[in-house]
Amino acid sequence: MALHTEHEIHRRRRSRNVGLGLVLIAFVVLVFALTIVKVQSGDMMEGFDHQPRVSELPREEPASQEPATEAAPAVTAAPEDSQ
Amino acid sequence: MADIHTYEGAPEAEFGDYVALLKPRVMSLVVFTAFVGLWIAPVHVHPFVAFCAVLFIALGGGASGALNMWYDADIDAVMRRTAGRPIPAGRVARPEALAVGLALSGLSVMMLGLVANWFAAGFLAFTIFFYAVVYTIWLKRSTPQNIVIGGAAGAFPPMIGWACATGGISLESVLMFALIFFWTPPHFWALALFMKEDYHKAGVPMLTVTHGRAATRRHIFAYTLVLAPFAIWLGLTSVGGAFYMAVSVLLNALFILGGWRILKRDEVAAEADGYGVEKRYFKLSLYYLFLHFLALLVQHWIGGGW
Incomplete structure (x- = not known):
């Protein structure tokens, strides 16, 4: 019997190898695309780095300058709270 | 005897057998309900982020399915409906199913944390634990109310989807x-x-x-x-x-x-x-x-x- 005869077991092995290869490629593409989306959507990218930074401080309420319009700060603050 | 039949009997799985370990039909319910939970939540999620979140929730569900098949191989071998599953059919070894289940559990939880938020990821981890340990290992064989308890595991996905968008319950x-x-x-x-x-x-x-x-x-x-x-x-x-x-x-x-x-x-x-x-x-x-x-x-x- 010729040695190069393909046994059924080789077909199963190939299916496993090709399948795993495709899954890994898909995973890499997925993580890359996710990175692009996350960066473009402007999520907070900076983490804690042992000392406070201005960009990490909570935004100040601009209310103190104009006591006449007390309702305004609450309205402008709303979009930030919802995220 | 060294002939072409030497290989016969050695369990060698093809790719589809590993997919079958993840219970694709149960996964379809998980995908649909998790997606609805995520999509109808009051917080907008980028469509690609939503896609990834649902994917990894489904993968977590699949991982718990593999853990279920690892533990229940003895039951599956006895019943007609499940005798053709990869482990009782002899195509995948039990330790291999355990390895696939644990690895995919870890991967899906980590990725959901990175894609959405860590509350949703923790929720997914709890769901996998609940289905694999509380239901499969502990209560399935000890109480006739097992279906009720197993149902809880199947009911978590829309809550996880909702948590992906809102970060809470x-x-x-x-x-x-x-x-x-x-x-x-x-x-x-x-x-x-x-x-x-x-x-x-x-x-x-x-x-x-x-x-x-x-x-x-x-x-x-x-x-x-x-x-x-x-x-x-x-x-x-x-x-x-x-x-x-x-x-x-x-x-x-x-x-x-x-x-x-x-x-x-x-x-x-x-x-x-x-x-x-x-x-x-x-x-x-x-x-x-x-x-x-x-x-x-x-x-x-x-x-x-x-």
């Missing part, structure tokens, strides 16, 4: 949980009435065996009555509306009617027509859940709330 997501939780027992017990699997031989206490088939019929009807208020209540929240309510009232009326018909039959009548009523009820239960979640999606599209 709210009344709407708890009611979506209740909808699947109370739907599962009547759905599965109707199947148990006409499938007549040999659970007893497999050592699984099934309600039809431990308490009898008449008691199972009473249980089915009782659960349909408990289920209806939760389905209607969901329609009164921020994700509900007139369309959802109309669909829900109709479906619950049909479901209670079907449960009543099952209650009023005995085994002689059921044997006579080949379990026709039970089979129709089972089919209705599939539509019941699918159409409820579809109605939520449509309601969100046309504008939720009252």
